[in-house]
Amino acid sequence: MPTIPATPMHTRQDVPLARLLATAWRWMAPYKAWAVGGTLLILLTNLMAAGIPWLVGQTLEALQRPERASLPAIAQATLLPILLLATGFLGARIGSRWFLLGMGRKVETDVRARLFDKLLRLPAAFHD
Numbered sequence: 001m002p003t004i005p006a007t008p009m010h011t012r013q014d015v016p017l018a019r020l021l022a023t024a025w026r027w028m029a030p031y032k033a034w035a036v037g038g039t040l041l042i043l044l045t046n047l048m049a050a051g052i053p054w055l056v057g058q059t060l061e062a063l064q065r066p067e068r069a070s071l072p073a074i075a076q077a078t079l080l081p082i083l084l085l086a087t088g089f090l091g092a093r094i095g096s097r098w099f100l101l102g103m104g105r106k107v108e109t110d111v112r113a114r115l116f117d118k119l120l121r122l123p124a125a126f127h128d
Contacts, residue, residue, distance in 0.1 A: 027110060031103045038099030041092045048089040055082045 028035060035094040063071075119127075 028103065028106045030105055030110075034099050034103035034106070038096045038103065041096035041099060045089060045092040045096055046087050048092060052082060052085050052089065055085065 041100070055078060058072065062074045062078065
């Protein structure tokens with residue numbers, strides 16, 4: 001029967017980080033498009049998250065100077081872009097999670113299938 005190490009795995013230093021990352025990348029390589037799509041959507045989400053406060057600031061500045069435009073014109077010019085950005089932010093956020101978590105599920109399925117195949121090929125004595 002194999003022995004269990006006394007030190008937990010997360011504190012062991014015997015596997016270099018580069019090797020761990022190389023192994024992880026080998027499993028994720030078939031799903032590069034998912035990773036790129038999720039990363040691009042995260043960047044888009046952050047861009048939109050920065051744009052919403054900027055637009056709110058523009059709206060507040062316009063409201064402080066009512067001589068430049070009427071209230072309905074300000075609302076029309078700024079509320080619609082804010083709502084569109086908020087909707088886009090929500091869509092990009094959901095999309096990024098869908099891509100990245102979906103990729104993780106696919107990698108997990110591949111790892112489990114390979115482990116199961118390996119267990120099926122081992123001799124019966126191993127399972128005793």
